[in-house]
Amino acid sequence: MAEHITLALTVNGQACSVQVHPFARLLDVLREDLRLTGTKEGCGEGECGVCTILLDGRIVNSCLVPAVQAQGSVVVTVEGLAEDGRLSNLQDAFLTHNGAQCGFCTPGMLIAATDLLNRCPHPGEGEVREGLAGNLCRCTGYVKIVDAVQAASGKGATR
């Protein structure tokens, strides 16, 4: 049986190639093989959303994606949101509106909200709540996160 596969993918604009177990979780490939530890692990079963990344332009729970299915894909993690050291508008809004407390859910929240703003530039509160429904936060009570996303809306998630 094949122990490892060569996984080639583009992460935050950079082409990468790693030797991994074919069913390694994409989450582990990112964190352990590529040392991109911004993406967190929470429940490990697709319930909490802290491992949310963009895979070929769609948000996914990276804990549920086997490496073999990420072959040739384009991935964006939280590390890919800032450009040239400048935070995205959305990241700025999270700072301004105190959208992060302990911060553990924040990478997943930022990715899910970036996806929402890309699809829906002016979301109402209900649309923000639905867009982030797969991302749990145990600190903020969500209000400040919703405020931050709506503050960033209209400006676009990225600069």
Add this chain to the structure above:
Amino acid sequence: MRGHLPACEIQVPATLADALATLAAEPRVWTPIAGGTDLMVVYNAGHLKATRFLDLSRLSELRGIVEDATSLNFGSLATFTDLRECRAVHQHFPNLVKSARVTGALAIQNRGTLGGNIANASPAADTPPSLLAYGAELELVSIRGRRRVPYDRFHLGYKQMDLQPDELVARILVPKPVGRSFHYFRKVGTRQAQAISKTCLAAYARIEDGCVAELRIGLGSVAPAPVRARHAEAAVLGQPLAALSIAAAREALLGDMSPIDDIRATAHYRSVVTQNLLRQMLRELVNT
């Protein structure tokens, strides 16, 4: 953190024919994987015995939603997001859109597939009640050919299906409603998103001359598999809307369910709440 991963073998067939040849050559050896949203949960927990996987996710033959004059034909790899984004699904099958919207949340909906929802055979899956209500038919494929099975005869028991080891669910065919149609879907979970249902009821009805001319009700989480509520349907079918006996239908519904106690709800809760969903559905039907 990464745990120990047992050695495993993955085939990534380029064509459906290749996938079917693999299944036929070594039946029961290869476990199909599509979106992985159910399978990877079990795998990550270390509870999956399978070590050989057949990755269906790149098979273009199993993609797409095709509309013709009388039906919509869903590739089994159609994701919940595909359902939500398809205008024809909104137009003809609002219950399927509602089912897709309450399946996990967006990150799950982007990966999970309609075919996977069927073949994973969870009694708590959210699209099967709607597919039952709409009278869907499955097209199964193997190297021996294709055959069609009415969806309401596909689930035979808990995780048991009319699906041979060399077969895959290829397409899901759903006839378009005609005439004056009525649609109802409601899932009861602990919260609105990311919940596994405690009970779920989907219904489709056609009204003709003030009477219930056609009615199908699909139930989730109240039996070993998704089921039609045939007793409740029979209590209502053919009746004039003005004289529907909701009490009789509620009573009949008890014959359609065999709920159990589990971590999500008690059998009693499921039974009463499903009856309440039926009442709500019938009240809406009467008031249409």
